[in-house]
Amino acid sequence: MTAVGFDGVERRGLMFVLSSPSGAGKTTLSRMLIERTPGLKMSVSATTRPMRPGEVDGRDYFFVAKPKFEAMAGQGELLEWATVFDNRYGTPRAPVETALTAGQDVLFDIDWQGTQQLREKASTDVVSVFILPPSAADLEKRLHTRAQDSDEVIRGRMDRASHELSHWAEYDYIIVNQNVDEAFAEVQSILKAERLKRVRRTGLTEFVRGLQRQLEK
Ligand SMILES: Nc1nc2c(ncn2[C@@H]2O[C@H](COP(=O)(O)OP(=O)(O)O)[C@@H](O)[C@H]2O)c(=O)[nH]1
Numbered sequence: 001m002t003a004v005g006f007d008g009v010e011r012r013g014l015m016f017v018l019s020s021p022s023g024a025g026k027t028t029l030s031r032m033l034i035e036r037t038p039g040l041k042m043s044v045s046a047t048t049r050p051m052r053p054g055e056v057d058g059r060d061y062f063f064v065a066k067p068k069f070e071a072m073a074g075q076g077e078l079l080e081w082a083t084v085f086d087n088r089y090g091t092p093r094a095p096v097e098t099a100l101t102a103g104q105d106v107l108f109d110i111d112w113q114g115t116q117q118l119r120e121k122a123s124t125d126v127v128s129v130f131i132l133p134p135s136a137a138d139l140e141k142r143l144h145t146r147a148q149d150s151d152e153v154i155r156g157r158m159d160r161a162s163h164e165l166s167h168w169a170e171y172d173y174i175i176v177n178q179n180v181d182e183a184f185a186e187v188q189s190i191l192k193a194e195r196l197k198r199v200r201r202t203g204l205t206e207f208v209r210g211l212q213r214q215l216e217k
């Protein structure tokens, strides 16, 4: 799990988690982050939920049937998994391990249940961000503008929102996504600062020793 920072100091890769009630904006913010952040790779989850218009298999999710999902979970191929809105969602283990070993950070769009499981497995490497909508009315409006779910599914997502919100205090950082550019700048600054954390910067001792040797010449 060793990455080399842009300043040449080695550090441990981190697992950057975004969670929120459905519709608060985590997919939007994740896409912006992946497009604009070198060294960050998206973890693509497996799910049993139907594909939405515009989604691409293998990019947004790996869309699998329930028996296949159960087999993946049973064979230990998932790093974590959970049931959300009656569908199964899980994180394939191998791509995450490959990315971290190659020195990349990994971005997860997963719910509070998955975040808890990641924290239990690798707490010092997990940085978690919870995204709040500015209001319930905004949340509902966003679910409707996304225009990808039926009214019934949207009602289900709104009904679950309050329960999901109740997990906010388990997260390291909380962002209110009012203006998307501001929320993005906030998420970006969290990642930047977390990459500089001393505990992750495993190469610092050697780097500083090198500096000292140069100074003592
Ligand atoms: N635990 C877990 N949750 C996931 C995973 N993938 C997606 N989710 C969560 O499942 C919920 C539903 O996702 P989705 O159906 O794409 O709807 P969305 O909330 O509109 O993005 C969201 O809270 C996601 O963060 C996963 O691999 N594991």
Ligand SMILES: Nc1ncnc2c1ncn2[C@@H]1O[C@H](COP(=O)(O)OP(=O)(O)O)[C@@H](O)[C@H]1O
Residues within 6 Å of the ligand: 020, 021, 022, 023, 024, 025, 026, 027, 028, 029, 142, 143, 145, 146, 177, 178, 179, 180, 181, 183
């Ligand atoms: N700050 C914002 N202001 C207005 N609309 C937003 C904002 N952030 C996201 N959206 C829109 O809200 C909808 C839901 O966002 P999405 O990223 O899919 O949420 P989530 O992944 O959390 O379910 C999308 O249509 C998206 O374009």
